[in-house]
Amino acid sequence: MNMRVLVLGGNGFIGTHLVEALVAGGTYVRVLSRSGYRHVQPLHGVDYRYADFADSVSVAESLVDMDIVVHLISTTVPATANLDPLADIAGNLLPTVRLLQQMRDMGVPRLVFLSSGGTVYGNAKSVPIPEEHERNPLSSYGIVKVAIENYIAMFSSQYGLRSLVLRVSNPYGPFQGHLGIQGVIPTFFQRILADDEVRIWGDGSNVRDYLYISDLVSSLVLSINQDLAGVYNVGSGQGVSLRDVVSLIEAITGISAHVEYLPPRGFDVRKVVLDISKVRQAIDWAPVVSLREGCERYWKWVKG
């Protein structure tokens, strides 16, 4: 059977890479996206559709004849969601619940949802964080992701939806957008290059788990092809402080950063390192790009 995959948000940062990999693997892909192909030329054979996620008629049309939906859409990022939580709920939670209802009513059997390993757990008791750790999100972004996860579980148990929730750590790589408000690594590269101050909220000791985009995409493709279901962390499994990220970028670019330390933000989790043993075992996957190598690849791409 030739699997038919609908990628919601297929022209975004993660979507662009995923669609490319799926097409390369011979999978039929339809893309629903708010905006045109920003990063690459349209790919041959891909069915591109343009509509807002809130446009429920277009979403329903895009579901026709699909076997699986990969939901990558987020209309907010952690730094902005808190400023307008009502828009976060209206833009992400409501249309996702509507999507679940439409999939049920139209008989689309499978869903893959990208959740946020960096925000759903809140401040963890210890790291690395396993999937069964309780979810105490500190930000609207994380609160909405938890609510979506819960609705997916409800539709799975009550209506038989086959669902996969991947709680992804901090992905980075080419095509990453929202510079300055999302994506520490591209933002730091950009500001160091422009000789702008690198802004760090807190003392720089906050730890994150950075995953190179090709590793994320390989986990997605394997999960889709192996019909994985359940809830899984996807990250590098390694923790790196913001200060260490700055040092690494300084070493790669040969430019000294001017770091401006700002007061910590209440919604920033202090330390995130994901326990990835469950997904490693489930799909025989492992991240293969080290942070240094990923940053070098990104730097090469930036330089063109």
Place this chain on the structure above:
Amino acid sequence: MNMRVLVLGGNGFIGTHLVEALVAGGTYVRVLSRSGYRHVQPLHGVDYRYADFADSVSVAESLVDMDIVVHLISTTVPATANLDPLADIAGNLLPTVRLLQQMRDMGVPRLVFLSSGGTVYGNAKSVPIPEEHERNPLSSYGIVKVAIENYIAMFSSQYGLRSLVLRVSNPYGPFQGHLGIQGVIPTFFQRILADDEVRIWGDGSNVRDYLYISDLVSSLVLSINQDLAGVYNVGSGQGVSLRDVVSLIEAITGISAHVEYLPPRGFDVRKVVLDISKVRQAIDWAPVVSLREGCERYWKWVKG
């Protein structure tokens, strides 16, 4: 200082009892309610306002000069929320987040929110369930309560809101509405009296923690007066099966019930008994009305 309390949903089942108790204690009370006083005549000195919770202007007006908000509104019950989760989100989550923003902007410092001990935990690992048990709600009702709890925690940590979340078990008593879809005890009484079949989803072994309304109200009044903050379970701490409830009502009324057993519903949690040691210690409170006594009081009230 004479405390000024706004009770959202002050004419509902719990609100009616709470407002009466607050007024008796000399507290100034304003009520915001969708509907008129259904159960008792308006109380002298209470400022009754009538508006829908979705009417944000009326909500803002009702907040003027208030010291504390007690939020008892729910536009859904567990059995109906699942049928229309979008309405559940729109009717409860969105206006509550708007309320939090308005309280912040208008400087109303304290909030008490009634959450649901029966749905936020989902199927617990063991009973009695302590507050730190992870929250895995099975129903839209529980999912929305968890999201509201998370937003309250966010507003508390980021904007200094002083908040109290009470996760209440199954309260019962006079004035309880929604007969047939909410409130096992009044529904069973009503159906047994009318010689209708008593419907039980599952085999009747599901366990709940029933709390008589006067015990719930005393926990609320003590919490308000003692400026309690945090998250607390409030229940009887005792688990009783549906079958045992039926037997008890048969014994009290002297009428044999015709029980119809229906297939279990996916959103019904199997066993809920709350660990209430935290609230007992915090406000020196304990439930004093046994299930038998509460049912006898209810029966006396029903008979007139």
